[in-house]
Amino acid sequence: MLRIMLFTWKRLFRDKTNTFWILLFPIVLGSLFQIAFGNFGESENMSVIPVACVMEQTESDETFTKILKQLSSGEDAFLRVTECTDTQARKMLSKKEVVGILYSGNPVRLSVSENMKTQKIQQSILKTFVDRYNMQQAVFYETMQNAPQKLNDMMQTLQQDISYNPDVSLSRHPEQSPFTQYFFNLLAMACLFTSVGGILVACHNQPNLSDLAKRVAIAPTHKPIAIIAELLAVTIYEFILNSIGFLYVSFVLRIQLADRMPLTLLTMFVGCCVGVSLGFFIGCFGHGEQSAKQGTVFAVTMPLCFLSGLMIAEVGIMIENHAPIINRINPAMLLTDSFYRLSQYDNLNRYYTNMVTLIGLTILFNLMAFFMTRRKTYAEL
Amino acid sequence: MNETAVKVNELVKRYHDLVAVDHLNLEIKQGEIFGLLGPNGSGKTTTINCILSLLNYDNGEIEVFEKPMTSDNYEAKAKIGVVMQNVAVFDELTVYENIDYFCGLYIKDKTLRKQYTEDAIRFVGLEDYCKFYPKKLSGGLLRRLNIACGIAHKPKLIILDEPTVAVDPQSRNRILEGIMELNRAGATIIYTSHYMEEVEQICKRIAIMDTGKCIAMGTTEELKKMIKKREIITIHILSVTEDDLKGLRGLPHVYSVTFKDEKLTILCDGGSHNLVRVLDYLQNKEYSFGHIHSELPTLNDVFLEITGKELRD
Numbered sequence: 051m052l053r054i055m056l057f058t059w060k061r062l063f064r065d066k067t068n069t070f071w072i073l074l075f076p077i078v079l080g081s082l083f084q085i086a087f088g089n090f091g092e093s094e095n096m097s098v099i100p101v102a103c104v105m106e107q108t109e110s111d112e113t114f115t116k117i118l119k120q121l122s123s124g125e126d127a128f129l130r131v132t133e134c135t136d137t138q139a140r141k142m143l144s145k146k147e148v149v150g151i152l153y154s155g156n157p158v159r160l161s162v163s164e165n166m167k168t169q170k171i172q173q174s175i176l177k178t179f180v181d182r183y184n185m186q187q188a189v190f191y192e193t194m195q196n197a198p199q200k201l202n203d204m205m206q207t208l209q210q211d212i213s214y215n216p217d218v219s220l221s222r223h224p225e226q227s228p229f230t231q232y233f234f235n236l237l238a239m240a241c242l243f244t245s246v247g248g249i250l251v252a253c254h255n256q257p258n259l260s261d262l263a264k265r266v267a268i269a270p271t272h273k274p275i276a277i278i279a280e281l282l283a284v285t286i287y288e289f290i291l292n293s294i295g296f297l298y299v300s301f302v303l304r305i306q307l308a309d310r311m312p313l314t315l316l317t318m319f320v321g322c323c324v325g326v327s328l329g330f331f332i333g334c335f336g337h338g339e340q341s342a343k344q345g346t347v348f349a350v351t352m353p354l355c356f357l358s359g360l361m362i363a364e365v366g367i368m369i370e371n372h373a374p375i376i377n378r379i380n381p382a383m384l385l386t387d388s389f390y391r392l393s394q395y396d397n398l399n400r401y402y403t404n405m406v407t408l409i410g411l412t413i414l415f416n417l418m419a420f421f422m423t424r425r426k427t428y429a430e431l
Numbered sequence: 432m433n434e435t436a437v438k439v440n441e442l443v444k445r446y447h448d449l450v451a452v453d454h455l456n457l458e459i460k461q462g463e464i465f466g467l468l469g470p471n472g473s474g475k476t477t478t479i480n481c482i483l484s485l486l487n488y489d490n491g492e493i494e495v496f497e498k499p500m501t502s503d504n505y506e507a508k509a510k511i512g513v514v515m516q517n518v519a520v521f522d523e524l525t526v527y528e529n530i531d532y533f534c535g536l537y538i539k540d541k542t543l544r545k546q547y548t549e550d551a552i553r554f555v556g557l558e559d560y561c562k563f564y565p566k567k568l569s570g571g572l573l574r575r576l577n578i579a580c581g582i583a584h585k586p587k588l589i590i591l592d593e594p595t596v597a598v599d600p601q602s603r604n605r606i607l608e609g610i611m612e613l614n615r616a617g618a619t620i621i622y623t624s625h626y627m628e629e630v631e632q633i634c635k636r637i638a639i640m641d642t643g644k645c646i647a648m649g650t651t652e653e654l655k656k657m658i659k660k661r662e663i664i665t666i667h668i669l670s671v672t673e674d675d676l677k678g679l680r681g682l683p684h685v686y687s688v689t690f691k692d693e694k695l696t697i698l699c700d701g702g703s704h705n706l707v708r709v710l711d712y713l714q715n716k717e718y719s720f721g722h723i724h725s726e727l728p729t730l731n732d733v734f735l736e737i738t739g740k741e742l743r744d
Binding site: 053057060062064065257260261262264267268269270271 | 483484485502505506508509511513515516517518519520521523524528532533535536537580581
């Protein structure tokens with residue numbers, strides 16, 4: 051078994067087509083993503099938003115000042131506040147030294163420049179912040195006037211970080227570019243491309259598919275052992291290639307993908323398992339040349355990647371809204387979502403569900419493939 | 432050695448309505464080179480695939496080394512080596528690695544495997560190409576590699592399915608010599624081909640197949656004795672009169688005389704000195720003639736006489 055694995059590794063190592071699709075293609079595509087999206091990340095440093103603040107001498111200034119101080123101090127500060135006059139603030143805005151001007155008062159007002167097109171996301175964040183502050187301030191004043199006895203309860207409620215999604219905790223990487231999502235899709239695609247290796251396993255072990263398989267079939271080697279050895283070798287090898295791709299994206303392209311390295315690698319390994327199994331299943335399905343089966347594999351995996359949002363990010367969201375079951379069984383989406391959750395969430399319940407589904411798919415594909423290859427003799431060769 | 436290597440009894444294999452092998456019976460003794468001769472589509476490869484338990488069949492029994500052959504008869508499988516009709520090697524492995532890999536499917540002992548691999552390389556004359564990848568080899572060398580992969584584990588039964596297709600004459604001779612050498616070393620050989628000269632050259636016994644049936648079986652001599660034709664005399668001559676054609680037909684052992692395109696063809700059913708008698712007759716009639724050929728019947732003649740069609744049709 052080990053010998054079959056060793057020779058399989060040798061063959062895979064020298065197989066340029068396999069290396070291209072599993073290693074080089076994701077690296078090239080990742081580099082292109084970086085070229086395409088890299089500027090967005092640089093021009094929009096979302097970690098700290100520079101903002102000018104004009105105090106208008108109102109009753110609520112003190113609270114507002116405290117909140118601004120809180121948001122602009124510490125390691126996870128997301129505002130850099132410059133307190134100044136209206137004239138100075140406008141000058142700074144026109145020079146693009148700040149993203150917006152905050153005017154204290156009730157309500158707090160925000161002024162932004164239409165010319166700062168590249169900082170739209172930061173402007174949106176400021177707008178969200180101002181809206182939320184005003185809403186809370188309004189609730190506070192209304193409660194104080196109409197039901198002061200409930201003020202304490204209300205304060206406690208406001209202090210809680212109300213979330214509509216119980217999974218959502220504070221983002222682990224708030225500074226992460228929204229385009230990182232594409233790299234998660236890319237990793238998922240690379241995992242599914244390992245199905246090319248699964249095709250090879252099928253073609254080398256089904257006598258009705260190749261003469262090589264005939265040679266293996268007439269040898270006194272147990273067929274399931276030969277298949278399992280080759281499947282295992284292919285999965286491990288493709289996992290190593292994918293890991294190299296992952297390291298390239300992380301350390302060469304400097305895309306912050308995840309800080310849970312062991313779990314991320316585990317996800318990639320499970321991704322390779324499901325990819326190889328999918329290829330093995332497709333390879334065992336019917337007659338046909340190896341190249342035709344490889345074409346079939348791409349014809350299956352690319353639409354899966356498309357549905358997960360590889361080409362258009364909104365596709366995945368649209369499916370989630372209208373047909374979520376597709377996202378729950380699409381391996382590309384399950385992998386993308388798993389990478390995303392590892393990167394962004396403290397709560398990993400959904401991640402574990404994804405992993406269980408992926409392992410289930412791996413078992414299902416392998417069982418179906420073994421069911422098709424269980425024949426010991428063939429009606430036609 | 433009179434023990435049976437392969438016994439096929441009433442084998443029937445159908446592909447839907449087509450009967451690929453039709454009640455075939457074979458008994459191949461250990462130590463012989465057995466030829467399966469027949470045109471393309473006659474059922475040779477199907478028979479081989481059934482013997483190897485790759486194909487399931489509709490009727491009959493197959494025994495290899497006196498035990499029923501099944502896909503999990505690993506004891507029998509370990510004694511069989513197969514050289515496929517198509518080259519079946521890994522493009523990503525070198526010549527040495529390919530032979531080593533396939534040998535390793537049979538031989539677990541590392542030292543023995545190394546020795547067998549080197550023996551196989553020497554046997555097919557690929558010593559200078561050990562580190563070459565198959566894509567760098569010529570057609571003939573590739574065929575030799577294909578053979579080495581099939582015989583490296585020193586099997587007792589070697590099945591060669593058209594191993595010389597698309598091979599240059601030099602490589603073909605080397606392959607045929609190699610097969611005879613393997614047989615001398617004790618291996619039983621089953622050799623399928625549609626090249627009658629090859630089969631005639633190396634096989635001790637031959638089964639001629641057509642449309643899935645065995646139409647004749649025996650040694651070359653036995654097969655040739657099955658037909659009336661024993662000698663074919665061809666003489667290039669400008670013209671022959673009808674009377675002289677009749678006269679020639681009257682000679683002893685002559686049973687057919689035809690004249691077409693300045694070529695006189697005389698078929699004899701046995702006897703000796705037929706050519707001398709024919710030439711004496713023509714000289715007495717003062718004919719001048721050119722090229723003269725006298726041939727013994729070939730397996731193609733056997734096939735032609737039994738089936739009414741050429742072996743290479």
